[in-house]
Each structure stands twice: as structure tokens, then as C-alpha cells.
Amino acid sequence: MQETRRTPKQTRARVTVDAVLDAVVRIVKREGFAAVTTNRIAAVAGVSIGSVYQYFPNKAAIFAALHDRHVREMSRRIDEALVDHASASLEDLVRALVTAMVDAHAQDPELHDVLTNEVPNRGGPRAFQSRLRDALRLALAAREHLKPRQMERALFVLPNLIEAFAHGVAADRDGLSRTAAREEAVRATLAYLRACR
Amino acid sequence: MQETRRTPKQTRARVTVDAVLDAVVRIVKREGFAAVTTNRIAAVAGVSIGSVYQYFPNKAAIFAALHDRHVREMSRRIDEALVDHASASLEDLVRALVTAMVDAHAQDPELHDVLTNEVPNRGGPRAFQSRLRDALRLALAAREHLKPRQMERALFVLPNLIEAFAHGVAADRDGLSRTAAREEAVRATLAYLRACR
Amino acid sequence: MQETRRTPKQTRARVTVDAVLDAVVRIVKREGFAAVTTNRIAAVAGVSIGSVYQYFPNKAAIFAALHDRHVREMSRRIDEALVDHASASLEDLVRALVTAMVDAHAQDPELHDVLTNEVPNRGGPRAFQSRLRDALRLALAAREHLKPRQMERALFVLPNLIEAFAHGVAADRDGLSRTAAREEAVRATLAYLRACR
Amino acid sequence: MQETRRTPKQTRARVTVDAVLDAVVRIVKREGFAAVTTNRIAAVAGVSIGSVYQYFPNKAAIFAALHDRHVREMSRRIDEALVDHASASLEDLVRALVTAMVDAHAQDPELHDVLTNEVPNRGGPRAFQSRLRDALRLALAAREHLKPRQMERALFVLPNLIEAFAHGVAADRDGLSRTAAREEAVRATLAYLRACR
DNA sequence: CATGAATGAGTGTTCATTCAT
DNA sequence: AATGAATGAACACTCATTCAT
Numbered sequence: 001m002q003e004t005r006r007t008p009k010q011t012r013a014r015v016t017v018d019a020v021l022d023a024v025v026r027i028v029k030r031e032g033f034a035a036v037t038t039n040r041i042a043a044v045a046g047v048s049i050g051s052v053y054q055y056f057p058n059k060a061a062i063f064a065a066l067h068d069r070h071v072r073e074m075s076r077r078i079d080e081a082l083v084d085h086a087s088a089s090l091e092d093l094v095r096a097l098v099t100a101m102v103d104a105h106a107q108d109p110e111l112h113d114v115l116t117n118e119v120p121n122r123g124g125p126r127a128f129q130s131r132l133r134d135a136l137r138l139a140l141a142a143r144e145h146l147k148p149r150q151m152e153r154a155l156f157v158l159p160n161l162i163e164a165f166a167h168g169v170a171a172d173r174d175g176l177s178r179t180a181a182r183e184e185a186v187r188a189t190l191a192y193l194r195a196c197r
Numbered sequence: 198m199q200e201t202r203r204t205p206k207q208t209r210a211r212v213t214v215d216a217v218l219d220a221v222v223r224i225v226k227r228e229g230f231a232a233v234t235t236n237r238i239a240a241v242a243g244v245s246i247g248s249v250y251q252y253f254p255n256k257a258a259i260f261a262a263l264h265d266r267h268v269r270e271m272s273r274r275i276d277e278a279l280v281d282h283a284s285a286s287l288e289d290l291v292r293a294l295v296t297a298m299v300d301a302h303a304q305d306p307e308l309h310d311v312l313t314n315e316v317p318n319r320g321g322p323r324a325f326q327s328r329l330r331d332a333l334r335l336a337l338a339a340r341e342h343l344k345p346r347q348m349e350r351a352l353f354v355l356p357n358l359i360e361a362f363a364h365g366v367a368a369d370r371d372g373l374s375r376t377a378a379r380e381e382a383v384r385a386t387l388a389y390l391r392a393c394r
Numbered sequence: 395m396q397e398t399r400r401t402p403k404q405t406r407a408r409v410t411v412d413a414v415l416d417a418v419v420r421i422v423k424r425e426g427f428a429a430v431t432t433n434r435i436a437a438v439a440g441v442s443i444g445s446v447y448q449y450f451p452n453k454a455a456i457f458a459a460l461h462d463r464h465v466r467e468m469s470r471r472i473d474e475a476l477v478d479h480a481s482a483s484l485e486d487l488v489r490a491l492v493t494a495m496v497d498a499h500a501q502d503p504e505l506h507d508v509l510t511n512e513v514p515n516r517g518g519p520r521a522f523q524s525r526l527r528d529a530l531r532l533a534l535a536a537r538e539h540l541k542p543r544q545m546e547r548a549l550f551v552l553p554n555l556i557e558a559f560a561h562g563v564a565a566d567r568d569g570l571s572r573t574a575a576r577e578e579a580v581r582a583t584l585a586y587l588r589a590c591r
Numbered sequence: 592m593q594e595t596r597r598t599p600k601q602t603r604a605r606v607t608v609d610a611v612l613d614a615v616v617r618i619v620k621r622e623g624f625a626a627v628t629t630n631r632i633a634a635v636a637g638v639s640i641g642s643v644y645q646y647f648p649n650k651a652a653i654f655a656a657l658h659d660r661h662v663r664e665m666s667r668r669i670d671e672a673l674v675d676h677a678s679a680s681l682e683d684l685v686r687a688l689v690t691a692m693v694d695a696h697a698q699d700p701e702l703h704d705v706l707t708n709e710v711p712n713r714g715g716p717r718a719f720q721s722r723l724r725d726a727l728r729l730a731l732a733a734r735e736h737l738k739p740r741q742m743e744r745a746l747f748v749l750p751n752l753i754e755a756f757a758h759g760v761a762a763d764r765d766g767l768s769r770t771a772a773r774e775e776a777v778r779a780t781l782a783y784l785r786a787c788r
Numbered sequence: 789c790a791t792g793a794a795t796g797a798g799t800g801t802t803c804a805t806t807c808a809t
Numbered sequence: 810a811a812t813g814a815a816t817g818a819a820c821a822c823t824c825a826t827t828c829a830t
Binding site (some may be wrong): 427511512513515523525527546547549550551553554555557558559561562574576578581582585586588589 | 624630708709711712744747748751752755756758759763764765767768771772774775778779782783785786
């Protein structure tokens with residue numbers, strides 16, 4: 001009773017916004033980015049075009065919200081891994097982070113591809129890299145004694161490393177299996193970390 | 198006498214095509230992707246819109262050609278590194294490849310960003326990953342004794358890794374100097390390679 | 395209460411469609427066929443170009459609809475003559491049919507000319523000849539004992555005969571008076587019919 | 592040696608002009624009227640676009656010349672029939688005229704359809720009706736004693752009649768053989784003529 | 789609030805015509 | 810004279826956005 005308690009207004013807004021964002025994804029996947037018109041979005045989302053403009057000031061804002069949602073979902077996973085493995089070893093935490101990112105992308109590779117290569121993204125797709133960097137900063141600071149210089153370098157390398165694998169898994173659909181790719185990602189990350197010490 | 202010898206037709210075509218592609222880049226950088234209209238391209242390229250359509254069947258073909266040119270430039274650099282370091286150690290070759298890619302992107306980060314995030318890219322940015330993969334296949338086969346399985350994994354990982362770093366160095370190094378970032382990228386790549394053995 | 399009762403949607407559509415078709419006719423008459431651009435049609439019809447495309451998928455469809463409307467109008471007149479003179483003599487029925495066709499064309503000869511000679515007409519202008527043929531088939535079958543062979547021939551000749559006069563009246567603006575032409579048409583048609591017996 | 596003697600210039604002009612006109616017909620038949628562009632005409636005619644403009648001031652002139660050629664061909668046939676049957680009965684002459692027109696259209700119905708319904712025709716297709724009218728005036732004056740009023744009417748009716756049948760035979764005879772249709776056209780025309788007396 | 793018909797600025801593209809070679 | 814690359818005005822059509830209902 002208490003947790004689902006939002007005003008009807010908020011709920012409806014939430015539902016409509018999500019329907020719109022999902023519609024964009026569905027259209028890009030099925031008909032390509034060129035088919036993403038605001039009217040089509042409304043139709044696929046099952047709302048009127050007027051309602052779309054009730055929630056988004058313009059088309060670009062829809063894309064921005066879509067990217068935002070993705071970044072938030074990624075951040076959620078990162079935070080979760082961080083908290084769940086707060087007292088685990090660095091190896092285990094890194095494994096958890098890598099697994100979270102790879103799995104997130106592997107789950108719907110097409111979605112990831114769409115977000116990365118088709119939907120315009122003024123903010124850059126690197127928005128959640130900084131969240132990842134922050135998470136790693138916390139993790140490393142608590143566990144390793146790295147000189148500031150080393151820390152900086154590691155914080156440059158690791159997010160790129162992790163994204164490379166996540167990206168690779170999503171793109172190379174008939175390459176490595178998800179499990180193998182994930183293992184490879186963990187191995188590469190830990191190898192680098194060891195080389196840092 | 199011999200090197201500049203092309204038919205006037207070919208030369209003119211080349212010049213026009215390049216002017217058009219450069220115009221696209223210039224417009225995206227200065228006014229954003231939304232300002233890239235075919236008529237604007239023609240104006241900035243200093244040719245008539247009719248001439249643009251003499252060389253490109255439609256707008257999408259212009260973008261495709263732009264990506265193509267980029268891929269070719271990348272391939273050129275990869276090939277060069279491969280040949281120049283034909284008898285060098287694997288470490289040196291990998292260093293050369295990473296450096297080549299990083300430098301290529303760092304040279305005009307804005308251009309790279311534009312090509313990656315703004316200009317629609319149906320073929321995927323993976324076109325030159327496969328060139329990179331081929332180069333690495335040659336390099337590894339001649340130097341390391343990897344089991345097929347190991348080779349497969351390394352060839353999946355390395356191109357993604359290198360591209361991620363090239364991106365990363367060009368985009369946000371978060372305080373790291375470009376040289377330091379590049380050095381760290383090489384170190385991370387070699388760390389992975391060593392872990393493969 | 396009952397006769398004007400249509401949904402607003404249908405009424406509005408009807409009005410817009412007719413305004414568009416009338417606009418085409420007006421433009422062709424006043425400025426020639428070359429001046430018939432979709433934007434000009436919209437302007438003259440008093441609607442936005444977007445609305446035109448709400449009702450017609452493309453420019454050709456506008457022309458098709460225009461011809462269609464003409465054919466329907468002709469068919470209406472034919473049917474009316476047929477029913478009104480169901481129990482009249484063949485002479486009277488033929489006179490009614492000829493009169494209907496000639497008058498229809500004489501009423502707005504310029505319109506007819508435009509439809510015949512300027513507006514592209516993929517379906518052929520003969521669409522309403524077949525309606526005329528059907529009407530005559532009914533009329534003759536009920537009144538004359540023609541052998542199948544004779545019937546076939548009469549059904550080939552009569553529509554052509556009638557169209558020749560209608561066409562002639564519309565085209566030859568300073569030729570015979572409308573009444574005279576109509577009388578001449580009736581005379582020729584009946585002469586032929588008598589020769590068939 | 593003497594009759595084909597024209598200056599090379601004139602001959603070349605003739606050949607080019609004809610090639611251009613034939614090209615138009617070929618394109619309309621094969622690809623539809625929309626495909627008739629000046630550049631395509633030049634290509635199909637096997638000459639350069641520049642040469643086309645050497646002989647025609649603009650595109651409309653090409654269409655005009657095409658109609659002109661058709662009218663001239665029709666006139667030739669009319670004149671021939673007139674002379675060949677100078678001392679024949681009116682029936683025979685009319686039969687000859689109808690046959691000439693019907694056959695001319697039946698020979699290449701597609702061409703005729705194209706010229707009538709697709710190629711813009713500012714002059715109206717009536718150009719050769721007046722030639723036909725003149726021929727009939729001569730024929731009737733020499734053979735029948737019609738009052739001026741009757742003559743006027745006959746000269747209004749007959750060309751329209753004959754053209755309608757020529758059209759009709761070429762287009763849709765609805766099961767009738769071409770010979771039968773032509774015979775019936777002659778019968779109908781003569782029936783009208785007799786009713787004039 | 790929701791709707792969706794209407795809007796019209798702006799786009800990609802064509803093609804008649806020119807003119808330097 | 811012949812060529813055909815270049816031109817650019819003009820077109821058909823789309824689609825983000827508005828607003829009366």
C-alpha cells in the first residue's frame with residue numbers, strides 16, 4: 001500500500017513516458033532510425049501526439065530521456081555491485097562490476113546498438129563511464145595503496161576496458177559466447193590491475 | 198610527369214567528392230548535425246547541388262562515403278604500422294598499433310566524435326575493426342604460439358580494446374596527459390596479451 | 395435532421411477533397427497545366443499543403459480523383475436517363491441519353507477539355523464509355539430483337555457515336571449551337587439504330 | 592541520285608530530329624511519360640543533350656514536333672484517299688477515309704494512345720480534324736447537293752465521328768474483330784450521311 | 789488533460805537548360 | 810558543330826509542432 005503509492009497523475013506520467021521511450025526503441029529496431037517520427041512514436045506508444053508533447057518539449061528531448069534512462073539503469077547496476085561487494089576482495093568486486101556491465105549489454109544487444117549507433121546522443125555515450133569511474137575510485141581507494149599517479153591511470157584504463165568488453169559483446173553477436181566473453185573481460189581487467197601493483 | 202597523371206575527369210571528380218565530404222565535416226562541427234542539408238553541403242563545398250547529385254545518389258551515400266574515407270585512412274595507418282614493424286617484437290608492434298589508432302583519433306577528436314556519434318552509420322563503426330583484427334591475426338600468428346581457442350579470444354578482445362582506448366584518449370582522459378593516457382593504453386593492452394600466454 | 399447527418403469527419407473530408415479538385419480545375423483553366431503544383435493547389439483550395447497530403451497520397455492521386463469524379467458524374471446522368479425513361483420508346487431513351495451526355499459536356503466545355511487533353515489520365519478517358527455501353531445494352535435488350543452479332547456491333551458504335559458528339563460540342567466552341575448539335579446527335583444516333591433493324 | 596540529294600547538313604538534321612522524336616515515343620511506351628526527360632531523350636536518341644537543343648528550343652517544342660509529325664502523316668493518308676477516289680462514289684470515298692483513319696490508328700495503337708493521352712498537346716488533337724473537314728468539304732461539294740445549313744452540320748459531325756471511331760477501333764472493341772468494327776464504323780458513318788439528304 | 793486534424797517551413801531531389809571545352 | 814558537366818530554380822513531399830475541440 002505504501003510503496004506503490006504515487007498520485008495517479010505521477011503514475012500515468014510514468015507510464016506514458018515509458019511507453020514513448022519503448023516505442024522509440026521498438027521502431028528503431030524494427031524499421032530503422034529513419035522511421036522514428038514523432039507521430040509514429042505516438043502511434044506505437046498508443047497515445048496521441050498531443051500527449052507526447054505534454055511530456056516532452058520536443059523530439060530531441062525524447063532521445064535525451066531515452067539515453068538518460070539507459071544511463072540510470074547502468075548506474076543502478078554499478079551501485080548495486082558496489083554495495084553488494086562492499087567488503088569483498090577487489091577481485092570479486094571487479095568481477096561483479098564487469099559481469100554487471102557485460103550482462104546488461106548482452107541482455108538486449110540490439111537495444112545497446114541502437115542507443116550507441118543510431119539514436120543521436122548529444123551528451124555522449126560516456127555519461128555512465130563517469131559513474132563507473134567513481135565506483136572504481138571508491139573501490140580502489142578502500143583496498144589498494146596506489147599513488148595518485150597510478151590511481152589516475154587506472155581510473156582512465158578500467159572504464160574503457162570494461163566498456164570495450166560490454167560493447168564488444170553487444171556488437172559481435174556471433175563472436176564469443178556471453179559467458180566466455182565475460183570471463184575474458186574479468187581476466188583482462190584483473191591482469192591489468194595486477195600489473196598496476 | 199607520371200605521378201600527377203590522371204584524366205581531368207578523375208581529378209575533378211576526386212576534388213568534388215572531397216570538397217563535399219569536407220563540407221559535411223565542417224558543417225557538423227560548426228552548426229551541428231541538424232544543419233547538414235544537401236543544399237548547405239553544396240554551398241559550403243562550393244559546388245552546385247546538381248553537382249553533388251552527380252557524384253552521390255542521395256544524402257545517405259554522402260555519409261557512407263565519409264565513413265568510408267575514415268575507414269580507409271585508418272586501414273592505411275594499420276597497414277603501415279604492420280609493415281614498419283614486421284620484424285619487431287610483439288610488444289613493439291602492439292605499441293605501434295595502439296599509438297597509430299590513438300593518434301589518429303587524437304589528431305582531430307571533434308571529427309572523430311562527429312563520425313562516431315552524429316553521422317548515421319549503417320555499416321557500423323566496426324568496419325575498420327575487422328582490418329585491425331586481420332592485422333593482429335598476422336602479427337600473432339607469426340610471433341606467438343596460441344591455441345586456436347586462445348587466438349580466437351585474443352582477436353575478439355584486442356580490436357575492441359584498442360578502439361576503446363582510441364576513443365577514450367580522444368574523448369575524456371580525466372586529467373591525464375595524452376601521452377600518459379596513450380602509454381597506459383599500451384600497458385593495458387600488453388598486460389592482456391601477456392595474460393593470454 | 396436526417397439528410398445532413400454525417401459525422402463531422404466525413405463532411406470535412408468531403409469539403410477538402412472537393413476544394414482540392416476544384417482548385418486543380420481552376421488552375422488549369424486560368425494558368426495552364428504547368429502551373430498545377432501541389433503547393434499551388436493547396437493555396438487555391440485554401441488549405442495547407444499538409445492537409446492535401448492527408449487526403450491524397452501523391453499528386454497523381456489528385457488527378458485520378460478528378461477523373462473519377464467526372465466519371466461518377468457522367469454515370470449518374472446516364473443512370474438517371476435510364477431510369478427516367480424505363481418505359482419510354484427507344485427513340486425517347488436514346489434522345490435522353492444523348493441529351494444528357496451532350497449537355498453535360500456543353501455545360502463546362504473548358505472543364506471537359508482540360509480533363510481530356512491536359513490532366514494525365516492513366517485509366518483512359520473511356521471509363522464512362524463502358525457505363526454507357528451497359529446502359530445501352532439494357533435498353534436495347536428490352537426493346538429490340540437484335541441478333542447477338544448485331545447487338546455487339548451496335549454496342550460498339552453507339553457509345554463512340556455519342557461520345558463523338560459530346561466531345562465535338564465541347565471542343566468546337568464556335569461551331570454549331572448546343573441545341574443544333576444535340577439535335578444532330580440524336581438524328582445521327584437514331585439513323586444508325588434504324589439502319590440496324 | 593537527284594531525289595535524295597540534300598545537303599549533308601539537312602540530312603543530318605532530319606536524322607537527328609527523327610531520332611529524337613522516335614526516342615520520345617520509345618520512352619513513353621517503355622517507361623511511361625514521367626520518364627521522358629530531355630537527358631533521357633538524348634541518351635535514347637543516341638545524341639548529346641547539347642545536340643537536342645541545337646534542333647529544339649525547349650522540351651515543349653519536341654512534343655509539338657511529335658504531334659506535328661503525326662498530323663502530317665494523317666494528312667498524307669487523307670489526301671491520298673481523296674485523290675485515289677476522286678471519281679468514286681461518295682460511299683466509296685467515305686469508306687476509304689474511315690478505313691484510312693482507322694487503320695492508321697490501329698497500326699500502332701500504343702503510339703496513338705501515347706500521343707492522345709500522355710504527351711501534352713497545346714494545339715489540341717483537332718489539328719488534323721480540320722484537314723479531314725476540308726477533304727470532306729471537297730468530297731461533298733462535288734457529289735451532293737446539300738443546303739449550306741446541312742453542309743455545315745455534316746462538316747461538324749463527320750470529322751468527330753470518324754475520329755471517334757478511329758479511337759474506338761484502336762482502343763476497346765469489346766469483343767468485335769477489328770475488321771467488323773471498321774465495317775460497322777463505315778456503316779454508321781454512311782447511315783448518318785444518308786440521313787442528311 | 790487528451791486528442792488528432794491542420795499547419796507550413798523546410799527538405800531531398802530532379803531535370804530543363806547553358807556554356808566552356 | 811557536338812559534347813556533357815555543371816547549374817540552380819523549382820518541385821513533391823515530410824514531419825515536428827500547435828491548438829481548437
